[in-house]
Amino acid sequence: MAFFNNEKEPxxxxxxxxxxxxxxxxxxWMxxxxxxxxxPSCPICQSEMKKEIRVIPELK
Known part of the structure; x- marks a missing residue:
């Protein structure tokens, strides 16, 4: 699909x-x-981490 006028694909x-x-x-988070x-431990502060579900952009 083509997008014009500097519009980006959603x-x-x-x-x-x-x-x-x-x-x-x-x-x-990661x-x-x-x-x-x-x-894993947190890469920033080395604390424990827990599993969650987040709505984030899809990686292609």
Whole structure:
């Protein structure tokens, strides 16, 4: 599909499994499939992480 007048193709948002930092001072998160660890630690503050589902842009 062609888009004109500098309009960009709309980005599709999908529900995605992510790891989210449990620390109140940190807002770190990462997609679940970006970690090789069974339960990864936060790459920003090294705290524990928990699984969540977020609606984020789809990666192609």
């Amino acid at each position: 980005v599709k948002n999908v529900e995605t499994n992510v790891w989210s930092c449990v620390s109140d001072d940190c807002q770190g 997609r679940e499939n970006y970690s090789f660890d069974e339960e």
